[in-house]
Amino acid sequence: MTPIHLELTQPPAVRAALKNRWPQWLAQAGLLAGFVFTILIGLFGPAAGNANFAVIAVWIAWWTALKLVFIPLGGRAWCSLCPIPLPGEWLQRGALLGPASRGWGLGRVWPRRLRGAWLQVAGFALIGLFSAVILTEPRVTGWVLLGLIALAVVASLVFERRAFCRYLCPIGGFTGLYARLAPLALRVKDPAVCAAHTEKLCYTGCGAGYGCPWGNFPAAVRDNAYCGLCFECLRSCPRDNLAVSLRPFGQDVVARAGARLDEAWLALLMLGSVLVYTAVFLGPWGWLKTAAYSVGSPAWLGYAAGFGLINLGLLPALFLLAVWAGQKLSGSRRSLRAAFAGQARTLAPLGLAAWVAFTIAFAFVKFPLVWAVFADPLGLGWNLLGYSADTAWPDVSAFSRLAQAAVLALGMYGAARVAVRTADRVRAALPVIGFCLAATLGLLWLLIG
Amino acid sequence: MTPAALSRSRALGWAAWLAAAILILALPWPAFARTPADRVIRVEGRRFEYAPGTVAVNMGDRVTLELVATDVVHGLHLDGYNLTLTAEPGQTARLTFVADRPGTFRFRCSTTCGPLHPFMIGQLTVGTNDFFWRAAGLIGLAALAAVWGLRR
Numbered sequence: 001m002t003p004i005h006l007e008l009t010q011p012p013a014v015r016a017a018l019k020n021r022w023p024q025w026l027a028q029a030g031l032l033a034g035f036v037f038t039i040l041i042g043l044f045g046p047a048a049g050n051a052n053f054a055v056i057a058v059w060i061a062w063w064t065a066l067k068l069v070f071i072p073l074g075g076r077a078w079c080s081l082c083p084i085p086l087p088g089e090w091l092q093r094g095a096l097l098g099p100a101s102r103g104w105g106l107g108r109v110w111p112r113r114l115r116g117a118w119l120q121v122a123g124f125a126l127i128g129l130f131s132a133v134i135l136t137e138p139r140v141t142g143w144v145l146l147g148l149i150a151l152a153v154v155a156s157l158v159f160e161r162r163a164f165c166r167y168l169c170p171i172g173g174f175t176g177l178y179a180r181l182a183p184l185a186l187r188v189k190d191p192a193v194c195a196a197h198t199e200k201l202c203y204t205g206c207g208a209g210y211g212c213p214w215g216n217f218p219a220a221v222r223d224n225a226y227c228g229l230c231f232e233c234l235r236s237c238p239r240d241n242l243a244v245s246l247r248p249f250g251q252d253v254v255a256r257a258g259a260r261l262d263e264a265w266l267a268l269l270m271l272g273s274v275l276v277y278t279a280v281f282l283g284p285w286g287w288l289k290t291a292a293y294s295v296g297s298p299a300w301l302g303y304a305a306g307f308g309l310i311n312l313g314l315l316p317a318l319f320l321l322a323v324w325a326g327q328k329l330s331g332s333r334r335s336l337r338a339a340f341a342g343q344a345r346t347l348a349p350l351g352l353a354a355w356v357a358f359t360i361a362f363a364f365v366k367f368p369l370v371w372a373v374f375a376d377p378l379g380l381g382w383n384l385l386g387y388s389a390d391t392a393w394p395d396v397s398a399f400s401r402l403a404q405a406a407v408l409a410l411g412m413y414g415a416a417r418v419a420v421r422t423a424d425r426v427r428a429a430l431p432v433i434g435f436c437l438a439a440t441l442g443l444l445w446l447l448i449g
Numbered sequence: 450m451t452p453a454a455l456s457r458s459r460a461l462g463w464a465a466w467l468a469a470a471i472l473i474l475a476l477p478w479p480a481f482a483r484t485p486a487d488r489v490i491r492v493e494g495r496r497f498e499y500a501p502g503t504v505a506v507n508m509g510d511r512v513t514l515e516l517v518a519t520d521v522v523h524g525l526h527l528d529g530y531n532l533t534l535t536a537e538p539g540q541t542a543r544l545t546f547v548a549d550r551p552g553t554f555r556f557r558c559s560t561t562c563g564p565l566h567p568f569m570i571g572q573l574t575v576g577t578n579d580f581f582w583r584a585a586g587l588i589g590l591a592a593l594a595a596v597w598g599l600r601r
Contacts, residue, residue, distance in 0.1 A: 050567050136564040281568045282555075286498015289565050293497075365528070365557070366567065397528035397554060405584035409591040416595030426596065433592055440588050448553060449581050 006246040018231050021097050032083035042142025046379035052138035056373040059135045064363040067355050075182030076175055080229040084149050085165055088156025099210055105157040110167060116262040120173030121269055127170055128273050129304050132280060132292035162213040165228055173266050178352040179224040180252035186227055186244050193241045194219035202233040209236030218242060223252035250414055253345045254421045264344030268319060271347055271439060272311035274354045278446040282361055322431035330428035343432050346419040350436050353411020354443050357404040361447050364396045401448050412440050466594045473586040478579040485509030492516050494523030494536060497563065499571035506548045508576035513545045524559030527573060533559050551576040
């Protein structure tokens with residue numbers, strides 16, 4: 001049965017709107033202005049995290065929107081708007097809008113040894129180690145955001161295309177991993193047209209559009225993980241052979257080909273991180289919160305060791321054991337390495353559901369803080385939006401618990417389906433399903449147990 | 450089996466899974482009736498934690514919560530019951546309520562007390578937390594349904 005497939009760019013008006021640079025540029029420029037404002041408020045605004053625009057706008061409003069809306073529905077849709085690579089890209093291209101004859105920068109090729117998601121694994125792990133401070137201290141949030149934009153500028157000036165987005169952005173690794181589940185996709189319509197087209201302008205660029213900033217040859221793109229939805233290929237293709245489409249959820253994760261070890265580790269780190277974050281931020285254990293917050297202290301060193309042990313030791317070892325048991329049960333001749341990488345795709349629906357459930361647990365009750373900082377972004381006592389601390393907020397705890405359970409059940413359903421479809425036989429999938437079930441029940445206990 | 454019969458059998462199968470899910474969520478849970486009692490629970494609020502962090506009472510208990518702040522001002526807002534109290538350092542704040550809603554509820558600091566204030570959280574369990582077990586059953590059922598749906 002052919003999956004449902006709805007081409008969104010078929011109406012000429014939609015195609016023209018996406019080919020036009022202005023709407024996307026205006027949105028990105030507006031977000032860049034907001035980003036600079038956020039950095040300044042983080043560095044110079046109120047010292048209390050829950051009264052500072054930077055902390056609340058980034059770690060509650062944006063982080064929640066990314067996990068609940070952008071990724072599940074649009075994959076890397078946020079990347080198409082993200083302001084972080086913008087200044088570097090403008091310098092690299094020597095232009096603010098359309099293709100220019102030459103820009104600045106060395107244009108070096110990203111080193112082969114550093115390709116893959118390993119640096120993003122390291123970046124996300126690093127954020128995990130300092131998360132209690134980054135998420136609560138406005139100054140640290142400001143410096144982290146400033147550091148990210150500086151890194152993006154340097155990467156753009158030294159390397160070609162969007163090296164920062166593709167290899168360095170820690171959020172990019174997170175987004176790319178779960179973007180595979182999204183129904184929105186940008187793909188070529190007919191690969192034969194690309195094969196017959198010798199110029200490959202979608203990769204090299206032309207007067208109408210830049211060559212793919214993510215370094216993809218669009219005809220070879222099989223999943224959403226590394227497509228930033230920048231729409232340059234849509235602009236540069238002279239044959240109009242690219243389309244943005246809607247398809248069923250989770251289409252990219254069931255493919256067995258192309259599974260990589262770095263992505264498997266990334267998936268395990270994401271899963272482990274959400275378990276640790278839930279225990280630290282939503283659990284009743286004050287000593288754990290204090291340890292995660294007291295960077296450099298012996299307690300923090302213990303926390304860092306535990307974080308590393310769980311994410312880089314225990315979880316990978318248990319997952320490897322499950323994959324190995326599945327291989328033994330089914331008598332599969334697939335190599336353990338290939339099976340480990342392939343079956344790690346199972347962790348995509350499981351991990352996204354875990355992050356969504358975690359977000360539901362903390363974000364809904366914190367919504368009044370978002371309203372408060374948008375009403376008084378500078379922390380000067382303004383009230384632009386009629387916010388009142390005395391407003392009686394509806395109690396969302398019952399709905400929140402139900403939503404968390406439903407999302408985790410959906411994640412488990414998706415994970416079990418992917419496990420069966422990426423394994424040689426159903427029997428090979430059973431231990432991996434057991435691993436997923438244990439992780440999900442562990443998270444459920446942390447959330448509502 | 451003809452395609453029509455196969456399709457009918459699958460539809461029946463999914464209906465059975467849905468019925469099982471509804472049963473898991475709605476089936477009456479065995480309750481062990483205990484005589485409601487008056488309970489006084491003292492909770493200390495200090496740097497980003499409550500002590501004790503988890504509190505359990507029986508359904509119907511008349512609970513008096515005593516919040517003692519040992520360092521700075523701390524608050525306590527109880528989700529589900531929508532109750533709030535605030536304690537000045539070294540002082541005790543009290544409130545009394547009847548624990549008439551079963552389940553596990555978070556209580557959180559409601560007065561800014563430091564960087565980790567948003568995550569200063571405790572937990573109250575009233576009776577048995579049957580929703581957790583129902584949710585766990587639903588998750589197990591989801592795994593079984595997925596494997597069943599892909600059987601060859």
